[in-house]
Amino acid sequence: MRVLCFIILLTAIGCTNNSEKSISINNVTTNEDSLKNAIIQKGDISAYQTLWYLYLDSSKPEEYLNYSLIMANKYDYTDAYFNVYRCLINLYPNKEMLDKLTVDIAIKYLQMAAAKKHQQALEILGDYYIKGKFVEKDVTLGRKLLNESTKESNGNESNLALPK
Numbered sequence: 362m363r364v365l366c367f368i369i370l371l372t373a374i375g376c377t378n379n380s381e382k383s384i385s386i387n388n389v390t391t392n393e394d395s396l397k398n399a400i401i402q403k404g405d406i407s408a409y410q411t412l413w414y415l416y417l418d419s420s421k422p423e424e425y426l427n428y429s430l431i432m433a434n435k436y437d438y439t440d441a442y443f444n445v446y447r448c449l450i451n452l453y454p455n456k457e458m459l460d461k462l463t464v465d466i467a468i469k470y471l472q473m474a475a476a477k478k479h480q481q482a483l484e485i486l487g488d489y490y491i492k493g494k495f496v497e498k499d500v501t502l503g504r505k506l507l508n509e510s511t512k513e514s515n516g517n518e519s520n521l522a523l524p525k
Contacts, residue, residue, distance in 0.1 A: 396409075400412065400431060404438065406438060412428055413444075426445065426448035429444040429448055439474060440474075440479065445470040446468070446471040449464075471485060471486050480510055483509045488507070
């Protein structure tokens with residue numbers, strides 16, 4: 362009789378629907394859908410950053426692009442502009458596989474992040490101008506952006522974005 366009860370219990374547990382992904386950070390558990398809703402409806406920066414950690418462990422981190430676009434375009438969140446660039450530029454492991462339109466869009470978002478004084482964006486864009494990578498070579502502008510990047514890194518440690 363105990364074996365039968367045990368089998369019924371295991372069957373009941375195995376049949377429960379766990380379709381909502383949950384994440385626990387600092388002992389606070391939330392589900393993916395509530396994070397997405399908070400981002401879409403309120404531009405919740407904390408939810409946006411938490412969703413990044415959820416996508417780090419997923420098989421499809423590029424889905425973060427959708428929420429980066431929302432946070433950049435709708436809520437004008439500086440880090441999101443940079444993250445749109447990062448998601449687009451990292452679509453392929455081999456950067457030469459990127460098509461020109463995707464690169465152009467990625468660079469446009471990188472430029473918007475740099476215009477908002479995002480330290481990593483300034484650094485990367487400055488490097489691109491110096492090397493002539495993805496943009497027309499302009500060493501003077503590249504050095505100017507790198508100098509701004511240095512100023513930002515010395516004066517502002519709060520620029521959090523996707524890890525390099």
